[in-house]
Amino acid sequence: MNLLHDTLSAIVPQDAAFRAQAHRRLEALTMPYWALGRLLDLAEDLAGITRSMRPPIARKAIFTMAGDHGVVAEGVSKYPQEVTPQMVYNFVAGGAGINALARQVGATVTVVDMGVAGDMSGLAAAGKILSRRIGPGTRNMAEGPAMSREEAVRTVEAGIDIARKAAETVDLFGTGDMGIGNTTPSSAIVAAFSGHPAAEVTGHGTGIDNEQFTHKVRIIEKCLRINRPDPKDGLDVLAKVGGFEIGGIAGLILGAAALKKPVVIDGFISAAGALIAHALCPAAAEYMIAAHRSVEQGHRIALELLGKQPLIDLDLRLGEGTGAALAMNFIEAAVRVLTEVATFDEAMVSKASA
Amino acid sequence: MNLLHDTLSAIVPQDAAFRAQAHRRLEALTMPYWALGRLLDLAEDLAGITRSMRPPIARKAIFTMAGDHGVVAEGVSKYPQEVTPQMVYNFVAGGAGINALARQVGATVTVVDMGVAGDMSGLAAAGKILSRRIGPGTRNMAEGPAMSREEAVRTVEAGIDIARKAAETVDLFGTGDMGIGNTTPSSAIVAAFSGHPAAEVTGHGTGIDNEQFTHKVRIIEKCLRINRPDPKDGLDVLAKVGGFEIGGIAGLILGAAALKKPVVIDGFISAAGALIAHALCPAAAEYMIAAHRSVEQGHRIALELLGKQPLIDLDLRLGEGTGAALAMNFIEAAVRVLTEVATFDEAMVSKASA
Numbered sequence: 154m155n156l157l158h159d160t161l162s163a164i165v166p167q168d169a170a171f172r173a174q175a176h177r178r179l180e181a182l183t184m185p186y187w188a189l190g191r192l193l194d195l196a197e198d199l200a201g202i203t204r205s206m207r208p209p210i211a212r213k214a215i216f217t218m219a220g221d222h223g224v225v226a227e228g229v230s231k232y233p234q235e236v237t238p239q240m241v242y243n244f245v246a247g248g249a250g251i252n253a254l255a256r257q258v259g260a261t262v263t264v265v266d267m268g269v270a271g272d273m274s275g276l277a278a279a280g281k282i283l284s285r286r287i288g289p290g291t292r293n294m295a296e297g298p299a300m301s302r303e304e305a306v307r308t309v310e311a312g313i314d315i316a317r318k319a320a321e322t323v324d325l326f327g328t329g330d331m332g333i334g335n336t337t338p339s340s341a342i343v344a345a346f347s348g349h350p351a352a353e354v355t356g357h358g359t360g361i362d363n364e365q366f367t368h369k370v371r372i373i374e375k376c377l378r379i380n381r382p383d384p385k386d387g388l389d390v391l392a393k394v395g396g397f398e399i400g401g402i403a404g405l406i407l408g409a410a411a412l413k414k415p416v417v418i419d420g421f422i423s424a425a426g427a428l429i430a431h432a433l434c435p436a437a438a439e440y441m442i443a444a445h446r447s448v449e450q451g452h453r454i455a456l457e458l459l460g461k462q463p464l465i466d467l468d469l470r471l472g473e474g475t476g477a478a479l480a481m482n483f484i485e486a487a488v489r490v491l492t493e494v495a496t497f498d499e500a501m502v503s504k505a506s507a
Numbered sequence: 508m509n510l511l512h513d514t515l516s517a518i519v520p521q522d523a524a525f526r527a528q529a530h531r532r533l534e535a536l537t538m539p540y541w542a543l544g545r546l547l548d549l550a551e552d553l554a555g556i557t558r559s560m561r562p563p564i565a566r567k568a569i570f571t572m573a574g575d576h577g578v579v580a581e582g583v584s585k586y587p588q589e590v591t592p593q594m595v596y597n598f599v600a601g602g603a604g605i606n607a608l609a610r611q612v613g614a615t616v617t618v619v620d621m622g623v624a625g626d627m628s629g630l631a632a633a634g635k636i637l638s639r640r641i642g643p644g645t646r647n648m649a650e651g652p653a654m655s656r657e658e659a660v661r662t663v664e665a666g667i668d669i670a671r672k673a674a675e676t677v678d679l680f681g682t683g684d685m686g687i688g689n690t691t692p693s694s695a696i697v698a699a700f701s702g703h704p705a706a707e708v709t710g711h712g713t714g715i716d717n718e719q720f721t722h723k724v725r726i727i728e729k730c731l732r733i734n735r736p737d738p739k740d741g742l743d744v745l746a747k748v749g750g751f752e753i754g755g756i757a758g759l760i761l762g763a764a765a766l767k768k769p770v771v772i773d774g775f776i777s778a779a780g781a782l783i784a785h786a787l788c789p790a791a792a793e794y795m796i797a798a799h800r801s802v803e804q805g806h807r808i809a810l811e812l813l814g815k816q817p818l819i820d821l822d823l824r825l826g827e828g829t830g831a832a833l834a835m836n837f838i839e840a841a842v843r844v845l846t847e848v849a850t851f852d853e854a855m856v857s858k859a860s861a
Contacts, residue, residue, distance in 0.1 A: 184825050191822050231860055232859050233857050248849030250537075257836075359540075360540050479840055503589055504586075
């Protein structure tokens with residue numbers, strides 16, 4: 154547990170002095186007070202995260218973590234499990250939503266096999282994906298823990314290791330996910346940490362109807378009842394009702410926070426990973442930027458637990474990192490405002506009357 | 508009135524066949540049904556506007572219309588009128604919010620002097636701004652019409668002419684404004700068209716306190732009472748309680764619509780211009796993309812009248828075109844999704860069960 158322990162120890166809060174310096178400059182820009190609203194809050198965060206008045210964010214990388222879920226045996230998803238590996242091939246071919254949106258903002262996309270139920274070894278050998286497989290999907294958490302505690306640690310350490318290896322080449326991290334059935338563990342994680350009943354943190358995933366929804370809620374209730382995850386123990390929650398890709402996301406976030414780099418949290422599944430990271434180290438939340446609010450109702454509760462207000466609200470529910478890619482445009486914009494807009498004194502513009 | 512008349516006659520609805528073709532493709536993309544939500548709605552709009560499955564949007568131009576307002580004599584703004592020309596110099600020097608955000612998205616910024624209270628001839632002669640001045644600011648609309656009906660036509664035709672001259676070099680238009688005091692005519696315009704009392708469509712502008720707010724509401728009530736703008740007559744509303752830059756914005760929108768090109772509506776003042784354009788030609792609204800919802804309460808009502816849901820909600824209240832610039836990132840993203848994401852058949856990914 155050295156890597157995990159060392160990483161958690163390395164995470165410290167944002168730098169208050171850089172936040173204050175950025176705040177003073179943003180207040181003095183040639184515009185009415187704080188007239189770019191939450192874009193200025195974001196600029197202040199970026200200064201505090203990166204310890205810089207010119208926050209480096211040019212080199213952007215999205216890591217799309219893929220994994221399968223034994224709980225799909227309970228019929229919680231509309232799509233067959235084979236879609237997970239098929240979508241990995243689609244990512245590699247550049248034809249998925251995340252590829253298009255990452256290209257738009259100039260981010261790389263790296264697909265990580267955290268445990269897909271299918272043979273990904275060809276893609277891994279060809280260097281098309283990173284392989285950090287824990288196994289061919291989690292066990293069915295409606296019958297017992299999704300994974301062992303030791304496996305949970307391995308998922309998180311895989312994410313940390315990926316962030317560390319990217320330390321010299323990436324300024325801005327983004328999370329993403331792919332895994333048929335993974336709104337089910339995400340809802341279970343939000344239920345475990347929030348104490349909300351399953352029905353309040355469960356959504357319609359990829360498009361199930363009301364009858365399927367009722368069934369999904371019952372399965373999540375069963376997973377929680379059988380496993381009794383301990384909300385004070387992030388690894389326990391991850392092991393019992395999580396997923397391999399969710400652990401990888403948690404690790405990526407912790408790794409980025411330890412590097413003092415911003416990490417954009419994509420959607421609902423990424424928020425579940427962020428809750429695990431937050432449980433392991435509350436200060437890690439200071440490095441998270443919430444991309445968007447999805448239509449999944451559990452996402453809203455997860456963001457509240459993280460204390461985050463998302464940047465985007467466009468009814469997205471795709472995952473993959475697509476929301477993170479979109480939000481990176483605003484991060485670029487915030488840095489432009491901090492570094493390129495003149496102050497009243499610089500531009501010799503008259504100030505407001507008191 | 509030939510240019511205005513001809514332009515209004517040239518505006519036709521979006522193309523239904525291209526909308527339908529885009530809809531079919533977007534439904535077939537390798538993602539759960541409509542999983543990129545409002546980004547897909549936007550892609551469908553862009554296909555319908557541009558009559559293309561590859562909507563051209565690369566060449567982006569924001570026109571920041573500047574004008575002054577006689578009504579500032581009533582003490583409705585916190586800032587002195589000299590800030591309008593000072594900000595024009597700031598735009599030209601590249602130091603304002605709009606400059607930074609336009610650079611981020613790769614848009615040009617053209618400042619148009621629609622009637623600033625100050626000598627802008629040097630900048631115009633040097634080619635740094637476009638001069639379409641109607642006069643050195645509007646008259647005080649608390650004492651009578653802000654401008655004559657003939658002047659109102661000239662402001663709109665100036666905007667149309669700017670759009671027409673840009674026809675060969677611009678794919679995507681964005682509106683913007685600068686004018687101390689211009690939330691006052693904007694609120695009056697929204698009150699005139701919506702029938703809401705002034706207090707419900709008035710906000711705190713650049714940051715006035717509650718006492719100043721009460722005063723501003725009284726002034727807007729007086730402007731409406733004295734002038735009695737006719738909500739069925741867009742030019743009457745513009746002339747009586749509008750502004751030169753607001754008329755220019757209305758014209759730019761009508762010009763873009765006649766060219767079958769998308770135009771991004773910035774914030775509250777641009778929405779007031781959009782209401783004028785909409786009153787002159789309801790179909791023009793089909794070419795408008797609402798950038799954001801500002802903190803000005805009248806903006807929300809204006810967007811409802813236009814039937815538009817904005818893309819961004821970040822507590823912006825700057826104007827200048829900053830919201831339009833930010834929203835252009837999403838327009839790029841929507842086109843990427845339409846043109847670059849594979850369908851289920853193309854990618855050989857399994858579909859959902861019925």
